[in-house]
Amino acid sequence: MSETPTYEPNAIEAKWQARWQEQGTNEPDLDGATRPYYNLMMFPYPSAEGLHVGNLFAFTGADVFGRFKRMQGYQVFEPIGFDAFGIHSENYAIKVGAHPATLIPQNIANFTRQLTRMGGMFPWRNVLSTTEPSYYKWTQWVFLQLFKRGLAYKKNGAVNWCPSCKTVLSNEQVVAGACERCGSVVEARVLEQWYFRITDYAERLLNNLDDRSKMDWSDTTVMAQKNWLGRSEGADITFTVAGGDAAITVYTTRPDTLFGATFMVLAPEHPLVDALTSDVQRDAVQAYRAQAAAKDLTSRKIGDKEKSGVFTGGHAINPATGKQIPVWIADYVLMEYGTGAIMAVPGHDERDFAFATKFALPIVRVVAGPGEDASTPLAEAFTEVDAGGVMVNSGDFDGRAPLDVKSALTAWLEGEGSGTKRVQYRLYDWCISRQRYWGPPIPIIYCDDCGPVAVPDDQLPVELPLIDDFRPDDSGVSPLARHAEWYFTPCPTCGKKSRRETDVSDTFLDSAWYFLRYPNTEFNDVAFDPARTKTWLPVDSYIGGNEHAVLHLLYSRFITMVLHDAGMLDFEEPFKKFRAHGLIVKDGAKMSKSKGNVVNPDQYMEHWGADTFRTYLMFLGPFQEGGDFRDAGISGPRRFLDKVWDLVTQAIDPDCRDAEIRHEVLIKWHQSKKRVTEEVEQLRYNTAIAALMELVNVLREQNCAERTVISELVQMTAPFAPHFAEECWERLGHATTIFDSPWPTFDHDLTVENTITIGVQVNGKTRGTITIAREADESVARAAAEAEESVSKYLTGQEIRKVIWVPGRMLNYVVG
């Protein structure tokens, strides 16, 4: 008994990784696939630190699913790539004094090493990086598709500007109104920027979310998208300005409360402010507008909720009451939402109530709740619409329910020509301009004669020049503008000396279409080949983090819809199924560099092997909820693999093979196959692994190492521990990869025992158990139960009032 090999993960893993590479095991036939399955995971941003445990958890979970689908007979395409443009790479390069173009390839090499080490089923010939000209050529092409369809436009927009770092900051880089890096107070700067008209698609983006045939998504993700889209139903109402021809249009979701509108508020930037302002108020209004303009975006939005504002001196007429009401300006009204103006109903809106209280404006009750009437004082805004209240102080509408008056009043306004019903979305257009260096240049040329001109397709890509001074400067203009040889270029239409657009595009654009490129990486003349696309898309399963629940997924859906409308794709939803994985925490806290609790997976893979580490990660908690990383627990999965290894050793030994499968093993075997199959399908990996462990325990107790059973056990461990399973499979005498073997099937009749043990309750308390035939009827069960001393002692001397018999489940006596 000398030649028995022991389980040595590192040797086995290197062996199988090399073999997969040599034999192209992970590369499906992209053209000839008959049962294609596109298994997508969110590609990583290749940071200098390398993959962390959270990435590995996500990729392993997606890989387990892909390997499972493959064993179910699909040709699985499970590509990986790198999302390497963006401000993070650029800032890091500035910090370490290097160029991102040299850092990124190093990071990608390190990520590639780690992704190979973990044993992912990645087709490396289809790898992509968003920073390669061969990729971003098509990102620019995507931009131009939108430009040509009128969906890309320029407008002024405010950005966060740090005067000390001389750079535009993203919202998350602004902390409490200050620059996250240097602490300077951030200013708002207005720049002309490129936007995509995603708002045109708001309704379709919302409606498809409820269409299960197009999208089977996690509920939490659907909810997040719905909230982001923020559909509301209401009305536009026009108020004429007293003593003038001007009119102010407001948007409200509560047209029923129109009689309670006692003043109006415009956003400080509203175009009618000048016209409304009286001479007396002009100075105060000017001062307030200047003050509002100076506030940075974030502190205006989420900062101090204390109301501020100024009276313009102007008045408007409430179309319902005919009364003149004062018009104010205040920064709690946002120019970007609705019409930038509101009718203020302080009795029934918390913000308006706070404002009216602060500035002593009249508050009128127009809805009376249960037990209230028109004169009940309002200590706070009464905002309930559907709480059984009735209208009061509202003329002909008095006594009716607010919900009913909502539509009735809107209809009346429509008749008067002073209002219309309208649906409003919270979603705003997608700003894709970045005044930075490390991104794909926006492919537009400005010609004095021809205006903004698209760079012709045959001149794409507009390559990002490899310049050394890529730092942003004081001007707020992209560093690209400083390079005359790049900046000046002939107009593609008339040939006149023209200027390139110097903004680069948002990284979210890079990732909004990458899934279309993966099956087409070898094509240089098209972004995506129609035949390939028809075979592989839409994506069958997409797994990723819920931090991208809104932006990335919404932008991807939008770009797909646009390309669908352009006739280039025959589907409008890119991801048939989406599941969000959970988060790995360490000691109850999210892993982060600042907390110093980031776990580097390399050392674990080195010490335990990738297979044990993968199995551990999938076992530590529900995949869709995440879990707590505790290295003490890793020994459990390792012991499990050791036990399977030993069973394989026994199974291939002709001397100790057990030909007969005992009934107890047979049932457990089929039950395990059923459970594992169903649970892996639902990404419930932790319980699937528990089921495999239970099976192993039974096999050991029963001394069974029957070859068929062990073979199938090995197959079921394969998605979790792929190298390990390949090695076991080879030891069992197979010459081809285990991933081309069919997933084990089970016999339903063998998943249920002929005799079952059920609980017997007396008055709902479990008092004993009985073991009876599965099909036993009530009388048999009762006879067995009443013969049990532990049950009968609660029955003697009691009147049995009722017996509840749930066949095959339980028996309950109600006595007393």
Add this chain to the structure above:
RNA sequence: GCCCGAGUGGCGGAAUGGUAUACGCAGCAGACUCAAAAUCUGCCGGCUUCACGGCCUUAAGAGUUCGAGUCUCUUCUCGGGCACCA
């Protein structure tokens, strides 16, 4: 503030309204060993009992039900998202 999600042994976590605590970790006892590690066997929610057993227990409280970790309401705590959206 609003919208989601979650609170179960010492720990990670299982449980179609039907025997709560599967599986794993840690711990305790034993076997093997000169010894230790590894491995194997057994025990392992709390209180109570010599024991058989009894009572309690799924964040707290109420409710529905023959029966609730699971369904409903209220409260508390934690995590995530949105944040003056009219």
